[in-house]
Amino acid sequence: MTTYAHDPIASTIVATWPTGDGAVAHRVARVPKGLAAELARRTAGTLTQLSTLLWRGYSEQEVDEIAPFRLVEAVRYPNQPCGDLIVMVEDDRAETAHLLGRIVDRAPGKAFRDAIVAEVRAELDAVMAADDGDLTGRARQAVVHVRPDPDETHLVAAHAALHDDPLGPQELLTSIEPHSAAVAALCWLRASAGHVATVVGHSVADVVALAEAIGHEDLRIVRQVLDPAHGMSDVEVVRDVLQEAVLANRGYFVLCPEKHEPFDPGPGPDGAPQHQHRAVATLLEPSEPGSCLVQGLIRGLHGCFRVYIDAVTTQERPGADPRLSGPERAATLRARYFSEIREVVRTGS
Known part of the structure; x- marks a missing residue:
């Protein structure tokens, strides 16, 4: 506003x-x-x-x-x-x-x-x-304003921007509606994390952990959106994460029943059955949920790239420090990584 x-x-x-x-x-x-x-x-x-x-x-x-x-x-x-x-x-x-x-x-x-x-x-x-x-x-x-659903035109623009720069271009934050930008960024993040997991021979969760260790940062947004337990599509994941933050910004507390809670609290004072509940906390800054989510996803894209650089350098040049590979080597690896990720997104593999 x-x-x-x-x-x-x-x-x-x-x-x-x-x-x-x-x-x-x-x-x-x-x-x-x-x-x-x-x-x-x-x-x-x-x-x-x-x-x-x-x-x-x-x-x-x-x-x-x-x-x-x-x-x-x-x-x-x-x-x-x-x-x-x-x-x-x-x-x-x-x-x-x-x-x-x-x-x-x-x-x-x-x-x-x-x-x-x-x-x-x-x-x-x-x-x-x-x-x-x-x-x-x-x-x-x-x-900076989150809408309930992504816009098809902005989704196309977001994917085009990510194709040009798979590490998350600035346009995602300045020119594209945030819900659409987040859905597209999550698609490329999922592809990046899956590809890097194949390269390093570990799980996606391990890739995120390695990215956190290398970058010395907390990628909790990335951990949440890539959690396979929720079993939802990218659109559903983004909608849920944004909705929690929007409700929090408007002063609502969301309480969800614990479906797998073994403890039975028994009947309440009026004889009616009671239910265990848990409060849902938002991952995002409630006052700026859209940009917070997109920025978190971009950090995840950069984290995957750092893990890729470390893994490829270790495999191809044992004992070499990835941080001292030189500008030419870094540019070559960057171009190679971009090409591989674009192919993964294109083929859906």
Whole structure:
């Protein structure tokens, strides 16, 4: 979402939004001299609230329920109090737009209101563009919003990016919807881990453990998504992991019954049977689940490559230190690895 703030020194309303590799800022409007600082802050806060609701609609694939013209008109011509009464609307987005309009209406002149109206229109255009799959310009902030299902167009783009760079290109974080990027990255990670397991003569779990030892890092996301016990497809694995994080971010605790719990707690106080439950903890940062998952998968891709380099160097040059192989040897191994992984993904073997 876009976050707004009042800069009292410059007497402006400013906005920032994420792009996957940092944030972009721009000046929204100059605050009129006659407008109190409190109202300027309330303007910024209400703009942030409206942006939150708009991008939540994008995340939940409810953009078709957003009425851009009505929201813009609500800001320009808001419902005003009649005595102690005021007309309220049920739609949260529309009511927030009316509230914003009432705050802005207290500013002297028209320039401030016109600038805020233009800002709301620009944010609406960004949400609509993102919903159409165009993640450029202001709509690029969609890369931090998780949708329930991957997008076919973005899946194709993610696989193409990974084909160009099987170690996980930056485009996965900055140009592609995160659910789609994660599904594609998991596919290439599974192929990479399986291929490297064949090269080293160990299991996939051993490859992950070796990658952790070589890189001195905790690849818990990789361990979880590659766990064969869940028996789910890549799409199902990604959906479950992301859903846990999204629910956690919204304040929900997920409790799952223990299906294989041998202990019987017996009946409860009311005589009804009791059930053992366990809390499900999310692997991801709840405030940024999409980028957290994609970054975790990319670390896994790099980890597999490190294990491959060590294994091949040991097999072909016993006693040599993989870290001292030289740039030419490293480039050759990298190209060789890329070719092998592309073939594994292509053939599904």
